[in-house]
Amino acid sequence: MMEMSCAEHHNYAAASRFITLTVGRVLGALKLESTPINTEGYEALLGLVENTSSGDSFDLYYELFMHHENALEILERLGLAFDALKNQLFGYLHQFVGNQLFGNGNADKVAAPLQEDQNGTALVSSSTSKAMRWQNAAQPQDHKAQISDRFVDNNSRLKIAIVGFGNFGQFLAKTMVRQGHLVLAYSRSDYSDVAQKLGVSYFSNAEDLFEKRPEVVLICTSILSTEKVLRSLPLQRLKKNTLFVDVLSVKEFPRNLLLQNLPLDYDILCTHPMFGPESGKNGWNGLPFVYDKVRVGGDESRVLRCNKFLDIFAREGCKMVEMSCAEHDMHAAESQFITHTVGRVLGKLGLKSTAVDTNGYKTLLSLVETTAGDSFDLYYGLFLYNMNAMEQLKMLDMAFESLKKQLFRRLHGVIHNQIFEETPDKSQV
Structure with missing residues (x-):
């Protein structure tokens, strides 16, 4: 039992509820499925998708967006964080290719050196892999x-x-x-x-x-x-x-x-x-x-x-x-790369525990903590050396943009109705 003012609840709910529902709906659009190699973080994301997509209607999510003054700011910060992460990835990628072209082809020269203590990933090849087993x-x-x-x-x-x-x-x-x-x-x-x-x-x-x-x-x-x-x-x-x-x-x-x-x-x-x-x-x-x-x-x-x-x-x-190695890489693009991407985007927001944390929001905080323990180099490896990762990043980007368009389309419709369909009848005044 927790007593607090409506204003306090309002402020807490923006972070703990709106962010949780936003992430859940974006991931829900990806149609993620369980794999034979689920990590604990990926299992948590699957649970979040199930809770937010199947239990809550879009109307509820839209109401949270409309009636909280900080919701748009949070949405913008999520977008900026995702853009910053993509820019960081592509910056590393640009230097990697540059080193191959102009640095004697030394692929191990990157913007920031990898440390020996990481369980990293590696460059994929187009050669035929074994059958799935x-x-x-x-x-x-x-x-x-x-x-x-x-x-x-x-x-x-x-x-x-x-x-x-x-x-x-x-x-x-x-x-x-x-x-x-x-x-x-x-x-x-x-x-x-x-x-x-x-x-x-x-x-x-x-x-x-x-x-x-x-x-x-x-x-x-x-x-x-x-x-x-x-x-x-x-x-x-x-x-x-x-x-x-x-x-x-x-x-x-x-x-x-x-x-x-x-x-x-x-x-x-x-x-x-x-x-x-x-x-x-x-x-x-x-x-x-x-x-x-x-x-x-x-x-x-x-x-x-x-x-x-x-x-x-x-x-x-x-x-x-x-x-098979090929089957592993296909599953890992979801179970690892998506999990790390979401954790790193949320990590850029500086999320903190609140007095009214939902289970979904606790899942996100735990995910941030887990992924924060890994260096960016490990994440960059997951991106660079899995040919499925770029497609997953593209799909995640499209899902987030689609959700924003859905919100703003609904908002546009409300304003349109106010302007053109609810004009007072002067004869009634």
């Missing part, structure tokens, strides 16, 4: 039943080399060490102290690391540096059938990059743990882990090694989803 994805308990019971002793231990030991690499290493795997690490920055605390052997150069002959090489570098790092690795020091694994947020680029740069004897597993240090801090149970066995040799030992690596995540209760 997510419908047959194994649930966590099914996957564990298939492989976990066989690895109960030291035979289950893998020697894993992590290339790129920033926040995400460290995050994965903690669980791997806890499960008993031997973890080695190499990074451009000096993380030797952190590695020692985690029980990880740290190497200052890749040659020394690969001299240890790891069974698995886990690429955890930033998105734009992936190609450069991969080509600099001393592959000749590895065993001829080493398993390479990536964890980037978009999958077709690393798939094609690994296929193009690794000898045919090397195995390739493309993965995307759809969680990070924040969302996975309380455990990985139920969180999606997407993987594509791009190239795994038929030898029993190589199949077993790949399954051992996947078992790291299955043992933690992850939802194991086997899916």
